[in-house]
Amino acid sequence: xxxxxxxxxxxxxxxxxxxxxxxxxxxxxxxxxxxxxxxxxxxxxxxxxxxxxxxxxxxxxxxxxxxxxxxxxxxxxxxxxxxxxxxxxxxxxxxxxxxxxxxxxxxxxxxxxxxxxxxxxxxxxxxxxxxxxxxxxxxxxxxxxxxxxxxxxxxxxxxxxxxxxxxxxxxxxxxxxxxxxxxxxxxxxxxxxxxxxxxxxxxxxxxxxxxxxxxxxxxxxxxxxxxxxxxxxxxxxxxxxxxxxxxxxxxxxxxxxxxxxxxxxxxxxxxxxxxxxxxxxxxxxxxxxxxxxxxxxxxxxxxxxxxxxxxxxxxxxxxxxxxxxxxxxxxxxxxxxxxxxxxxxxxxxxxxxxxxxxxxxxxxxxxxxxxxxxxxxxxxxxxxxxxxxxxxxxxxxxxxxxxxxxxxxxxxxxxxxxxxxxxxxxxxxxxxxxxxxxxxxxxxxxxxxxxxxxxxxxxxxxxxxxxxxxxxxxxxxxxxxxxxxxxxxxxxxxxxxxxxxxxxxxxxxxxxxxxxxxxxxxxxxxxxxxxxxxxxxxxxxxxxxxxxxxxxxxxxxxxxxxxxxxxxxxxxxxxxxxxxxxxxxxxxxxxxxxxxxxxxxxxxxxxxxxxxxxxxxxxxxxxxxxxxxxxxxxxxxxxxxxxxxxxxxxxxxxxxxxxxxxxxxxxxxxxxxxxxxxxxxxxxxxxxxxxxxxxxxxxxxxxxxxxxxxxxxxxxxxxxxxx
Numbered sequence: 001x002x003x004x005x006x007x008x009x010x011x012x013x014x015x016x017x018x019x020x021x022x023x024x025x026x027x028x029x030x031x032x033x034x035x036x037x038x039x040x041x042x043x044x045x046x047x048x049x050x051x052x053x054x055x056x057x058x059x060x061x062x063x064x065x066x067x068x069x070x071x072x073x074x075x076x077x078x079x080x081x082x083x084x085x086x087x088x089x090x091x092x093x094x095x096x097x098x099x100x101x102x103x104x105x106x107x108x109x110x111x112x113x114x115x116x117x118x119x120x121x122x123x124x125x126x127x128x129x130x131x132x133x134x135x136x137x138x139x140x141x142x143x144x145x146x147x148x149x150x151x152x153x154x155x156x157x158x159x160x161x162x163x164x165x166x167x168x169x170x171x172x173x174x175x176x177x178x179x180x181x182x183x184x185x186x187x188x189x190x191x192x193x194x195x196x197x198x199x200x201x202x203x204x205x206x207x208x209x210x211x212x213x214x215x216x217x218x219x220x221x222x223x224x225x226x227x228x229x230x231x232x233x234x235x236x237x238x239x240x241x242x243x244x245x246x247x248x249x250x251x252x253x254x255x256x257x258x259x260x261x262x263x264x265x266x267x268x269x270x271x272x273x274x275x276x277x278x279x280x281x282x283x284x285x286x287x288x289x290x291x292x293x294x295x296x297x298x299x300x301x302x303x304x305x306x307x308x309x310x311x312x313x314x315x316x317x318x319x320x321x322x323x324x325x326x327x328x329x330x331x332x333x334x335x336x337x338x339x340x341x342x343x344x345x346x347x348x349x350x351x352x353x354x355x356x357x358x359x360x361x362x363x364x365x366x367x368x369x370x371x372x373x374x375x376x377x378x379x380x381x382x383x384x385x386x387x388x389x390x391x392x393x394x395x396x397x398x399x400x401x402x403x404x405x406x407x408x409x410x411x412x413x414x415x416x417x418x419x420x421x422x423x424x425x426x427x428x429x430x431x432x433x434x435x436x437x438x439x440x441x442x443x444x445x446x447x448x449x450x451x452x453x454x455x456x457x458x459x460x461x462x463x464x465x466x467x468x469x470x471x472x473x474x475x476x477x478x479x480x481x482x483x484x485x486x487x488x489x490x491x492x493x494x495x496x497x498x499x500x501x502x503x504x505x506x507x508x509x510x511x512x513x514x515x516x517x518x519x520x521x522x523x524x525x526x527x528x529x530x531x532x533x534x535x536x537x538x539x540x541x542x543x544x545x546x547x548x549x550x551x552x553x554x555x556x557x558x559x560x561x562x563x564x565x566x567x568x569x570x571x572x573x574x575x576x577x578x579x580x581x582x583x584x585x586x587x588x589x590x591x592x593x594x595x596x597x598x599x600x601x602x603x604x605x606x607x608x609x610x611x612x613x614x615x616x617x618x619x620x621x622x623x624x625x626x627x628x629x630x631x632x633x634x635x636x637x638x639x640x641x642x643x644x645x646x647x648x649x650x651x652x653x654x655x656x657x658x659x660x661x662x663x664x665x666x667x668x669x670x671x672x673x674x675x676x677x678x679x680x681x682x683x684x685x686x687x688x689x690x691x692x693x694x695x696x697x698x699x700x701x702x703x704x705x706x707x708x709x710x711x712x713x714x715x716x717x718x719x720x721x722x723x
Contacts, residue, residue: 015150016047016169022143023049023122024172026136028106029251029274030123032056033147034070035156036116043070043119046162050171050201050274055245057349058098060166061341062119067332068095069107070119077116079108079140083130094328101249102126108140112148117157120144125251171201171274194282201276203227203244215281217260234261247272257284326350326463330470335481339474340370343442343467348372351460353444355424357382358432359393360440360471366394369440369471378421390415392429397441402461403429404452426450428460432468439472487544491551497526501596501648505686507694507706509658519546519587520656520705521554525561530597533561533570536654536707537589537608537631549583553631557589567591567604571628571639575606578632586630590654594646596711601652604641606631609657609667612675614683616649620675650711651683658704659697686710 015033023031030050034043043062062071069092073080082088082105089096103123110118122140132140156162189196195212197205205223213220216232228244229236235258243256247270255269267284270277326346333339340358348356355373359366359382368383387394392403392415405411405427408420424445432440442464452460496504506522519539526532535557539550556574565573570591578587590608594601603611603623607630611623628639646652653674660670677696681689686708697704 013154015147015154015156016167018143018146018150019047019120020049020169020172022120022139022147025143026122026139027124028122029125029171030249032059032070032121034062034110034119034121035151035162036064036074036118037157037160037162040157040160041065042161043074044161045166046118046156047167047169049169051168051248052201052203053166053168054203055248056166058346060349061161061345063338063341065334066094066329068092069105070121073107074109074116074119077109077111079106079132079137081106081132083128084126094332097328099245099249101246102252103249104128104130104132106132106136106140108144110144110148110151112152117148117151120147123249127251168202194280197223197279197281199228199277199279201274203248205231206276212279212281215260215264215266215283217264234258243268244270244277247277327466330466333470333474335478336369336471336474339467339470343470344370344372347444347463347467351444352446352448352450353428354447355422355443355445357393357443358440358467358471359397359443360432360475361387361397366391366397373445375422381421390417392427393441393443396429396431397438400431400433400438402431402457402464403427404450404457405429406449406451423447426452428452430460430464432464432471434468434472439468439475442467487547491547491554492521493523496524497532499526499530499532499596501530501712502532502594503686503710503712505690505708507690507704509694509697509704519550519585520658520703521550522654522705522707523554523558524707525558527561527564527593530595532594532596532709534592534594534652534654534707534709535561535570535589536656536705537587537606538656538658538703538705539587540585545583546585549578549581549585549587552581553578553587553589557591561591567593567602567641568639571604571606571631572637575629575631575633575637575639576635579635581632583632586632588630588657592652592654593641594652594709596646599646599648600643601646602641602643604628604639606637606639609655609660609671612653612655612671612678613644613646614651614653614678616647618679620679622671622675646711648711649683651678651686651689652709652711653678653689653693654707654709655693656703656705659693659706683710 019031019033031048032045032051033047035046036043041064043064045056045060048056059068062068064071064075069080069082082091084104085096085100085102088105103126105124106122108120109116110120120140120143151157189209195215196209197212198207200206204225204227208220208223210220213223216223218232223231229241237258240256240258243254247254251272251274253269253271255267257265257267259265265284267282269280271279326343329342329346330339333342343358344356347353355371357371357374357379358369360369361367364387366382366385366387366389368379371379382391382393385391385394392411396403403414407425411427412418424447426446426449428444430442430444431438432442444460492508496506504524506524508520508522519541521537521539523535524532535554537550537553537557539546539553553574556577557570560570560573571589574589587606588608589606590603590611592601592603592611603625605625606628612620613623614620623644625642626640629637655674660674661667662670674693674696677693678689681692683689690706690708693706
């Protein structure tokens with residue numbers, strides 16, 4: 001009998017030790033640790049336990065906006081629990097598509113010094129109860145606190161992404177039994193019918209009995225340390241790896257049948273736990289489910305063995321799941337750069353490529369839209385080439401046919417002027433097709449020789465088709481986004497007027513995906529040397545019509561304010577205009593008249609969220625003038641005004657509901673939380689405060705506008721200012 005002891009990739013580090021402690025203490029079967037680089041927009045996987053690295057490839061990079069549990073947990077700042085596969089399919093269809101197995105999952109944010117620094121994902125087998133227990137939740141929360149400090153100290157957040165590949169750690173419960181050779185253990189195993197073998201938590205053989213080796217048609221020594229579908233070409237079948245993945249994730253016994261060429265039928269029974277898997281192999285004269293405990297048998301798959309695929313050809317379940325994940329991911333990609341990043345994240349690991357570039361024509365030149373794994377200095381030679389240049393990236397785009405080169409000599413024969421500038425040895429140049437026409441080209445490069453068998457070429461062309469369609473959507477989105485931003489900018493103030501003794505800043509943020517334009521607005525109107533009018537509002541809707549009506553409402557407010565109308569009259573007159581327009585939409589608005597000489601602010605509201613006032617000593621109050629009707633409902637609506645003191649050092653915060661409204665959160669509680677954040681934020685720089693408030697609304701489902709006014713005191717004040 002033969003046995004090999006698996007070892008971790010690297011020596012344990014404090015971060016790894018803490019991760020293993022959390023996995024062990026809460027009884028999880030798998031753990032994945034993510035870090036969020038400073039100023040980054042994605043989480044990066046840095047360590048995982050009890051899971052083959054290949055299975056985690058689709059999740060190596062998770063965008064903060066992605067619809068996956070760990071991204072939701074980080075954005076919302078709370079633990080996310082998914083109790084079973086039905087809930088996963090309902091809430092996270094992309095994750096369910098790639099992991100269609102029974103398991104439970106928890107995802108939690110990791111923070112340090114009130115800043116999110118990463119995320120933690122834990123998996124439990126299918127037998128876990130539908131709810132997370134209080135003790136398990138406490139372990140996860142305490143573990144996240146420990147990991148937060150360690151991640152911050154480790155310096156993993158300093159670059160755009162953590163260095164190196166994710167570390168694969170052995171599960172903390174892995175048994176360290178004495179080698180099963182000789183003595184009673186060996187005799188016991190030898191007496192059992194059929195063969196037996198063991199796989200570690202990365203899927204590699206660690207133990208093989210002589211009978212198992214005979215049934216598999218291989219020498220035991222050649223199997224140890226290898227993956228089954230690598231050591232045994234006839235097992236390189238998607239269905240076999242899928243059965244293995246199902247057992248790993250669900251930790252349920254499962255079975256399948258396969259035929260070892262030419263005609264040896266075999267039955268496999270898999271018995272998994274967090275530390276690895278035990279496998280029984282017999283001739284399939286009897287049903288392998290007879291080997292499983294009563295009630296635990298999973299459906300049996302009948303799989304025919306086949307000859308090995310050509311070297312480098314994608315043929316296993318992992319590739320198929322990468323393909324499905326890429327298709328699902330690209331449907332959610334927003335913009336060209338998002339398409340490039342998602343393509344690199346999903347395609348390169350699945351195909352074994354080490355470099356990638358996406359090209360497209362622009363203004364009569366070939367431009368490189370994005371790349372991964374290439375030296376930028378090398379790519380600079382190929383960026384901005386004329387479309388008449390004779391290069392494979394251009395030729396495949398013109399012809400719509402791919403080019404494959406297993407060696408540089410092949411490439412040189414087709415392109416005599418080609419120069420070998422790096423260590424890549426094989427290349428695939430693929431046209432990106434959308435709506436029946438080439439829109440660009442995709443270059444994949446490899447460090448190891450590739451033979452590009454017909455099946456692989458077909459798969460690469462299918463993948464390129466997905467990328468081409470996504471690229472065309474991304475370019476259309478980028479164009480719409482630019483137009484929408486220009487429209488929004490034209491409807492909002494280009495510059496904020498200044499007034500001695502007052503510092504102001506404003507923000508506008510559209511609601512996520514879509515046309516990126518909506519009905520939120522703000523305005524600031526200088527009236528005299530010591531008075532200013534501020535307005536903020538929200539027209540119903542998130543489309544071009546809402547933006548157009550918003551422009552009319554803002555113009556009306558501005559005009560009535562500049563004409564000297566009182567706060568109540570400004571809203572009343574604007575309301576009558578909106579009723580007469582009969583636009584079928586309503587608008588909220590908060591109008592404030594600021595008199596720096598009198599140290600007073602007079603506010604009037606048309607159904608708008610109340611302002612927050614921060615006093616010089618840090619106290620905050622919510623200013624609630626009597627709420628009038630929304631604009632556009634009743635022609636003769638009345639809008640009372642109330643005056644509040646506005647002393648030097650005060651900060652007045654006006655905002656739209658996108659800053660505070662969240663599903664399931666009481667609006668008064670959300671406004672109180674906003675007031676607390678204003679109290680804790682340095683008031684000396686309105687821009688810093690605005691950034692903090694926008695981060696507070698990171699998962700904002702709505703447009704938001706924000707206007708912050710800081711009364712600086714006598715310094716720089718105009719005539720009549722009273723200190």
